[in-house]
Amino acid sequence: MTTKFQMLGLGVMSLVLGVSLSVSTAYAETESSKARGGQLYDKWYAMIGASAPDNMHPLYPANGKYASKPQSNWRCKECHGWDYQGANGAYKSGKHATGIKGIDGAAGRNADEIVALLKAPEHGYGDKLSDADLQDLATFINAGQVNMDNYVDRASKKPLGGDMAKGAAYYNTMCAQCHGRDGKQPKGMKSFGKQMGNPWEVMHKILNGQPDSDMPALRALERQVVVDIMSHLTTLPE
Template structure:
């Protein structure tokens, strides 16, 4: 009888462990899908190795800065912003101001609805993207948006992080490609200068850089990203 009870308990424990492992696996897979969706939001044609659009997006205002630059005005971020707030966020003024709303209102929306909105008018992406691309982008819009206000001061643009902790993270995660001074590769601005736009930096740290082997850190505590940015703000600007 005792052996039967022990076997039953072991079976229950193994079953619970399997379910837990399966849940973690599904969660991790969603994170990678959201990260790829974040890269598509950044510059989708780079991610899928496609040519830039040659005609401007019909929704982009003709009197705004990038009206004659299809490679820019077809990027999701160009209208909706790195902070996802569009006209109500960091893109409320300046050369990137388009007067277009952000995507925060789509948080939690069914992925199928987001895909339909992207494919059809007026967004009009149609067959430019594959099913996998639409799924990843929809996962990002629905579940992958991060409220950046707890990590970035909107007025000063200062990261709300611990620069000392961030130095350790940066030197072990980022410096191998970017150097401890944040000045590599040569075709990039120094990281100190990039911190003029901390929302873009946070988006790229969380999701990676299109068409590059940059890891996405979104599965980690987002405070780690804020700490990394706090250290980056101390690095050379030129």
């Protein structure tokens, strides 16, 4: 039989445990926080099992191509880009252009400042994401971005200095079991041959994973290995 006293004890215990649990669930390394933040940046609502808001994001331009698509215009990547450079990067022109700047200038910025910015009414994520989610986003932004211009040639969209032969070996041993040698698996996924039309998105997903899927986040790979793999992807059939 559980006495009131024991129950009180349990309550205090769980308070203490609650504290130590919240400490132990935050990993001692930051790579998983960067990767999770990167996936939230990609499609936060898929990560937390929520549906997209049904109103347009307050900062999205009313004349933008995706104004009537909250499932797009609430994604961080829609305004700030897969290359993190917003209007200075791949979203300078074309249907995703909004004129909004990137997040690259916020690399190294204090995490609390980033969280405050995301919670402010303009961004409006305070009632949508948990503190842990916002922290992961901040970790990705202040410490997890890569300068994609070092790996992808902006004009040709080709990986810079990739070794296709090495890339084929990496791909066939690390990716093919899920994606098929021809890069057309799983069923329903746009083939890698086609996806390489947007190498920045591919690089973001290789490093951080694909939201709500079994795709591992491969941040641990040397960047050169990622570039070699992307070079191989360009040789795969569309």
